[in-house]
Amino acid sequence: MARNVYLPYQMPRGTVAQHKNNYRGGPTPMTTRLRQRVSTLALSMAICAVLQSQAQAAEDGEAILKAKCVGCHIPEEGQALSRISHQRKTPEGWLMSIARMQVMHGLKIEDDDRRTLVKYLADKQGLAPNEADGARYALERRLNNVEDFDEKFTQMCARCHSGARVALQRRPAKEWEHLVNFHLGQWPSLEYQAQSRDRDWLDIALKEMVPELANRYPLDSKAWTDWQQQRPDAAKLAGEWSFSGHVPSKGDVRGVMTATVSDKDAFDVSLKGEYADGTPFNGSGSAILFNGYEWRGNLEVEGVAMRQVLAATAGEIRGRMFETEHDERGLDFVAAKQGTVRLLAVQPEYLKAGSEAELTLVGSGLSGKPSFGEGVEVLTVLEQTSERVRVKVKTASDAPVGIRMVNLGALKGPNLAVYQQISEVKVVPEYSVARVGGNGGSTPKVQGRFEAEAWGKDLAGKAYRIGLVPAKWSVEPFDERAAEDQDVKFAGVMSAEDGVFTPGAAGPNPERKMSTNNAGNLKVIAAVQQDGQTLKGEGQMIVTVQRWNNPPIP
Amino acid sequence: MLFKRSVALLAVLASVHSMAALAASDKLLDKDHEYMAVTNYPNNLHIIDTSTDTLFKTCAMPDDFGPGMLLISPDKSRAYVLNNHYADIYGVELDSCNVVFHAKLAQRSNESARAMFSMAVSPDGKELYSVVNPTEKNQDHYVVGSPRLQVYSTAAGLDAKPLRSYPAPRQTYLMQMADDGTLFIAGADIYKFDVNTGKYDVALPVRNWKLPNYSAPDVLYFWPHQTKNRDFSILYTTAKFQDEKQDMATAEYKYGYFNINLKTNKIEQADFASLTELYFTGLRSPKDPNLMFGVLNRLAKYDIREQKLLQAAELDHTYYCVAFNTEGSKLYLAGTFNEIAIFDPDSLKQIGKIKLPGGDMAISTTQVFIR
Incomplete structure (x- = not known):
């Protein structure tokens, strides 16, 4: 049977740094050709590919590695190959490395072989689950995630790409050193950019960052050794x-x-x-x-x-x-x-005191009577299966407000909020980036998508999260500059009903001052109605230019 | 010479019927006449006649564009262009458009070497200098090498090899040579480099300056203006603190310039404005060196002594590079798109526009010269 083996991304199109060097971001003929080629590859990958028996894959992976990589990579003791054998990465990480070999170093490899090779390397030299924890947002394409690495790491490593791209690799010191040399050799303008030109960048990278990275993200770890032992079938x-x-x-x-x-x-x-x-x-x-x-x-x-x-x-x-x-x-x-007993979620995640509502518990192996705590009475069980319990409940007007835990039989489940009053509305994400696109260009628009998060105050006066509530959406200029430049008019359109912001078309806009593109700096306003009053929450959205360079791990 | 010129004229006349708009590439420049040179995509070197502010001719350049940074030779017969992704220097004879000099900066087959805007010519026009950042590209790994100053004879032709080379500091960018042969190289600090011995010293501390109550300045400047007054100037930004507590919250952000006069080797450093908007380039008026003109999103004019914004003009789009004509009566704004805006420096009114064939000028430097 035809089988899709894909990794979730567009193929690498060079790097952010490369595009920063290319001042106005315009593609050179070479990068255009590569992009065309790369998107063809991605397409052929996505459509369908017959994968040979996975049982054979390991054997095949080893054979492909030998056939395609030896020549540049030098055989070492015990079947090892220089560079390759001294790194561990996620599937996306390996794919990016192989794609870079294609784009920059002339590797010729069929898509099928590349898939096999990625699988082989990701299995053989991957990350233990807890080694990928904390950086999975990058794999999951949560591009509005704001990273929180220390300042030095952020400036030295996460200035052009995500810190997660680094945190999702494991190397010994020598390999981190090779990586530093690769970066500056490939992008010589790197040491002239802001937060580089104020320091002896190469010296700091080699003498300080290499040991730190080797210590923080080492090739050998107990987590990896253990995972290889316990890795389930x-x-x-x-x-x-x-x-x-x-x-x-x-x-x-x-x-x-x-x-x-x-x-x-x-x-x-x-x-x-x-x-x-x-x-x-x-x-x-x-x-x-x-x-x-x-x-x-x-x-x-x-x-x-x-x-x-x-x-x-x-x-x-x-x-x-x-x-x-x-x-x-x-x-x-x-x-x-199925077969495990677990309570995953309660939908919705809040109840208003003095009202009736329907709640759905989702999980597996569910049985028994749900209990939602003081002041919440189950009126009817509407549906009960091992995956789902749907009930109608009545919440007393004096039910204690705050967070409580749902119980189902012996299971203690997710949190349920009971509230009387919403005291605050927050916009989620609080800070986000949307991107212009389309208009005949190669890159589609990237929408902004927002939700209103209600917060209440419990009896002790402490703020607690109620949950996501419906709102009316609008945008306003973030500051005077945005007002003067009419960002609201040009940057895109917010859908009042569902909080979806669709940015404007890409390219210079002759209608704008200085023919600038449809970029903007906007406040995102959520208006939530409560007892005839309007509560407002506010976030910030930058509407900016296309992400030309969109590798699997940003 | 006369013969050549009439041939060129014939060539021009002959082509009038078919391609009236395109000037022949071998059209000779008039002696003692003022021109302006600039490069753009896909890989053009344009010569503009500044008496009419029209395109005089276009030389097609070999290989790839980028950054297209150019210098005019001291005898005004050639343009030297750093191009092909910062990896090659080309010398183009302006009269013929012929490439008469070519240096590939890498010195070995497994080396990549790029000059980050580091190119200068000796005042006698005989030597050309470039600091290159090399990387050894090995079979399965790269090794970043130490930068080198490479010295070329400008007579070396199309396969120019360095006459000599010397270790140079990292992170260097612009450089220009003074009349006495001192090579001033901008990097973390501004160095003076002896191109015959390789010895260099700090001429002016920049990152390491010790100005009381100032932060280290920040410099991002890659436009090697060749000015009438032989000024090698670079803009900086810095934070000026209230007192020795150096509190960023109350600091005043300043624009300033470094200037090395290449006739006298006199070095100046002065703030000229509060940092309220960004300029990619700034130049002092050849008529009144107390006036600074900066450009990016606006064209702004400052009184340097008073540190006062005198006037600012709105622009139809961003421009990166400012240049004066020799007289100082016209200001040319280039970079971004393929059009050069012309301003009156007194009134800051736009007085013209020159549309170029080809695409974006990007970060090219406009150089005005008298042939």
Whole structure:
């Protein structure tokens, strides 16, 4: 059967630094050719590819490695190859390395062979689950995540690309040193850029950063040694998974994902689910498991191509699903396997005191009576299966406000908020980036997608999160400059109903002052109605130029 | 010479019918006449006649564009262009458009070497200098090498090899040679370099300056203006503190300039403005050196002594590079797109525009010269 093995990204198109050197970002003929080639590759990869038996893959991976990589990479003791054998990376990390060999060093490799090689290397030299923790947002394409590394690391390593790209690699000192030399050799303008030209960049990189990185992200670790021992058999993931998710602007979603083994480490996948309002959320596709836990799925859901970047550990699959063409449109996704007993979510995640509402518990192996704590009475059980318990509840007007835990039989579940008054509205994400696009260019628009998060005050006066609530959306100039430049008029359109901001068209705009493009600096305003009053929350959105360079790990 | 010129004229006349708009590349420049040179995409070297502010001719350059930084030789017969992704220097004879000098900066087959705007010519026109940043590209890894000053004979032709080379500091960018043969190289500090011995010293501390109650200055400047007054000048920005507590919150941000007069080797450093907007380039008026003109999103005129903004003109788009005609009566704004705006420096009114064939001038430097 035809099987898609893909990694969730567009192929690398050079690097951010490269584009910074290229002052106005215009592609040279060479980069254009490469881009065309690369997008053809990505396309052929996404459409379909017959993967030979995965059982053979390891053997084949080794053969491909020898056939394609020896020549530049030098054989070392015990089947090792220079450089390659001294690094560990995620599947996306290996793909980026191989793609760079193609783009910059003339490697010729068929797509099938590249897929096999990525799988082989990601399995053999991957990261233990806890080594990828804390940096998975980059794999999950959460591009509005604001990183929080220390200042020196941020300036030395995460100035041009994400810090996660570094944190998702493991190397010994010598390899980090090679990486420093590669960076400056490939992009000589690097040491002239802001936060480089104020210091002896190369000296600091070699003498201070290399030892720090080797210490922070070492090649050899107990976590990796242990993981190689305990790495479970992929076939154990076959079966039914009860899932819960939340799609910004659309709401909560739940259902069952079925995974059937199609080959070694490969699955056919189907999703059968629905939104809280009953709109179907169905789809099917395939998935590959890398390194015993890195689940990468490629599905069509309600006619839209979507990817799954999930981690399958300890009976749970967790991560993010997003549209293949628009990774800003996606959902947090968590699933529990049939046969385990787990309470994943309560939808919605809050109740208003003095009202009746419907609540849905999502999990697996669910049984028994739900209990929602003092002041919340279950009126009717509307539905009860092992994956779902749907109830109608009444919340007393004097029910204690604040956060409480849901109980179901012996299970203690997710948090449920009970509130009387919303005291504050926050815009999520608080700070975000949307990008102009389209208009005949190669890069689509990147939307802004927002949600209103309600907060209350508990009896002790402490703020607590109520949950995501409906709001009316608008944008305003962020500052005087934005007002003067009419950013609201040019930068794009906010949908009042669902908080989706669609940026303007790419390219210089002759209607704007100085023919500037449709960039903007906007306040994002969420207006929430409560007892005839309007509560407002505010975020900031930068509408900026295209991300020309969009590798799998940003 | 006369013969050549009439041939060129014939060539021009002959082409009038077919391609009236395109001047022949071998059209001779008039002696004692003022021109302006600039490069742009895809890889053009344009010569503009500043008496009419029209395109005089266009020389097609070999290999790839980037950065297209150019210098005019002291005898005004050639343009030297750093190009091909910072890896090669080309000498173009302006009369013929012929490439008469070519130096590939890398010295070994497994080396990549790029000059980050480091190019200068000796006042007698006989030698050309470049600080290159080399990287050894080995089979499976790179090794960043130490920068070298490479010295070329400008008579070396199309396969120029360095006459000599010397270790140079890292992070150098612009450089120019004084009339006495001292090579001033801007980097972390501004160095004076002896091109015959390789010895160099700090001529002016920049990153390491010890100005009381100032932060270290920041410099991003890669436009090697060749000015009538032989001024080698670079803009900086800095924070000026209230007192020795050096509190950034109350600091005043300043624009300033470094200047080395290449006739006298006199070095100046002065603030000229509060930092309220960015300029990519700034030049002092050849008529009144107390006036500074800066450009990026606006064209601004400052009184240096008073540190006062005198006037600012709105622009139709950003321009990167400012240049004066020799007389100081016209200001040319170039960089970004393919059009050069002309301003009256007294009134700051726009008085013209020159549209160039080809694309973006990017970070090219406009050089005005009298042939």
